[in-house]
Amino acid sequence: xxxxxxxxxxxxxxxxxxxxxxxxxxxxxxxxxxxxxxxxxxxxxxxxxxxxxxxxxxxxxxxxxxxxxxxxxxxxxxxxxxxxxxxxxxxxxxxxxxxxxxxxxxxxxxxxxxxxxxxxxxxxxxxxxxxxxxxxxxxxxxxxxxxxxxxxxxxxxxxxxxxxxxxxxxxxxxxxxxxxxxxxxxxxxxxxxxxxxxxxxxxxxxxxxxxxxxxxxxxxxxxxxxxxxxxxxxxxxxxxxxxxxxxxxxxxxxxxxxxxxxxxxxxxxxxxxxxxxxxxxxxxxxxxxxxxxxxxxxxxxxxxxxxxxxxxxxxxxxxxxxxxxxxxxxxxxxxxxxxxxxxxxxxxxxxxxxxxxxxxxxxxxxxxxxxxxxxxxxxxxxxxxxxxxxxxxxxxxxxxxxxxxxxxxxxxxxxxxxxxxxxxxxxxxxxx
Numbered sequence: 517x518x519x520x521x522x523x524x525x526x527x528x529x530x531x532x533x534x535x536x537x538x539x540x541x542x543x544x545x546x547x548x549x550x551x552x553x554x555x556x557x558x559x560x561x562x563x564x565x566x567x568x569x570x571x572x573x574x575x576x577x578x579x580x581x582x583x584x585x586x587x588x589x590x591x592x593x594x595x596x597x598x599x600x601x602x603x604x605x606x607x608x609x610x611x612x613x614x615x616x617x618x619x620x621x622x623x624x625x626x627x628x629x630x631x632x633x634x635x636x637x638x639x640x641x642x643x644x645x646x647x648x649x650x651x652x653x654x655x656x657x658x659x660x661x662x663x664x665x666x667x668x669x670x671x672x673x674x675x676x677x678x679x680x681x682x683x684x685x686x687x688x689x690x691x692x693x694x695x696x697x698x699x700x701x702x703x704x705x706x707x708x709x710x711x712x713x714x715x716x717x718x719x720x721x722x723x724x725x726x727x728x729x730x731x732x733x734x735x736x737x738x739x740x741x742x743x744x745x746x747x748x749x750x751x752x753x754x755x756x757x758x759x760x761x762x763x764x765x766x767x768x769x770x771x772x773x774x775x776x777x778x779x780x781x782x783x784x785x786x787x788x789x790x791x792x793x794x795x796x797x798x799x800x801x802x803x804x805x806x807x808x809x810x811x812x813x814x815x816x817x818x819x820x821x822x823x824x825x826x827x828x829x830x831x832x833x834x835x836x837x838x839x840x841x842x843x844x845x846x847x848x849x850x851x852x853x854x855x856x857x858x859x860x861x862x863x864x865x866x867x868x869x870x871x872x873x874x875x876x877x878x879x880x881x882x883x884x885x886x887x888x889x890x891x892x893x894x895x896x897x898x899x900x901x902x903x904x905x906x907x908x909x910x911x912x913x914x915x916x917x918x919x920x921x922x923x924x925x926x927x928x929x930x931x932x933x934x935x936x937x938x939x940x941x942x943x944x945x946x947x948x
Contacts, residue, residue: 523804526763526770535759538752539815556651556687557621557634559741563720564636566615569734571727574614576720576738581609583716584645584681586894595708596668600643600681616640632663637678644680648709651687660684664708684709687745714745721748749850757850760822771823774816777805817880818851824878825854828885831933836940853877856936858943864896864906871895872910872943874936885932889920889939913942 526532551559566574581604588601620635634647646667648660664682689711721742727735742748749757764771809816829849848855854876864871871893877886891910896903914921920939927935 523770523773523801526767527804527808529763529767531759531763535756535763535818536812536815538756538759539812539818551651553633553649553651553653554622556745557647557649560634560647560649561619561621563717563738563741564617564619566617569732570724570738571732571735572720572723572738575723576717577614577617578609578612579716579719581614582606583712584683584710585609587683587712588681588710589894591707591710596680597682597708597710600679601710603679604643612641614638614641630659630662632667642678644678645683646680647683647685649685654686654688660709681710682708684711685714686711687714689713714742715747717742718746718748721746721750725750747850747852753851756818757822760818760851761826761849763819764823764826768823768826771819773801774805774809775820775823777802777809821851821878821880822849824880824883824885825849825876828854828876828878828929828932831929832936835933835937856940858940860906860909860943865900866895866897869895874939876932876936879926882926884926884928886923886925887920887927887932887935888923889914917942 562568563570563572563576564574564580566577570576584597585601585604585606588597591598591601616638618637618639620637622631622633623635624631632646633649634645636645636647637643646663648663660682667680667682721739724735724739724742728739739750743750743753829847846857846859848870855870856874857870858872858874860872869892871891873890875888875890877888878884879886891914893903893907896906917939920935924935
């Protein structure tokens, strides 16, 4: 029988106890639910209703309206959504009230073959917003074009006094400004669909956290949902990251044992049950890891995912010493992702977030990394720089490194480092 003292060192650390407590208080029903697209639409309807118990009034819908404004900037100026954008500026949106919204779900089109996910009508402000919500399946040009034609042709004379916006809400979409020509809507020169992901909900999550701290328990539902569909982090979640990273650094071998043993639990057949029971009787170390993983799955997931990023960071730092030297300026590490800002020789005045960076995600089931290159022009303050010149530099680099136009999936540690090195070196050459 092997000794469990090694794992015991980790379990006895006060920071591990704090990790277990915070992970428990920050876990929620959305951690275990696999919502359908209709259920995501249910959540949107609940959040947009200013009279619901979340306590945020119409502020979530205003965030959505501003996201439509920002997401329709590149559309053909002749389409309905562009006209909607021109009138509904952020200033007008903030000064207006949206307390009389009507929601229509799964509205059948004329041919009855397809149904539009959400139609929002505000008779007071005279607006209609058509939303196609994609959380798992991918949209098709023909489907979107068909919806646009059917809905446009169905407008009555009375409805022509309404301003209409078409929104494609795609959870997996990122406005990286380096999309290929095959992207949704490109073949339709009058494409009316504003493309959004769910990131605009991050502001609502922060406000919901304030409501929750004031004693409104219903706000926790909104906060939890936003946490699931965005990269938003609460203060407690940031503390969880700090605890997990510190434990990984001090107890790397013990954390590795949790990562190795958590998959020892049989899930597929009774054939594996007998050897599993023998493990519990004969291997005290593995038993302890399995027991803790079963009782505190969210906390152990936090611990293990940070372990994967620590391994990647340690490997990268051997080749790119400036990453560690200037980590506060060029690196952002959380449980869900690891980001690196890319160097470039021109000064880029930005808003709150980096416009040019590499993002890593980790799949703890496949033990593989995903690498994404992000160029987000909307985060640049164009008044203080030559944005067209910067955009030209970035696009020229992408022409020479075409593989980075789309996410690269299922990378092992060595492959992930090699891909990052190729991209980072290309930009480092420009910064010299």
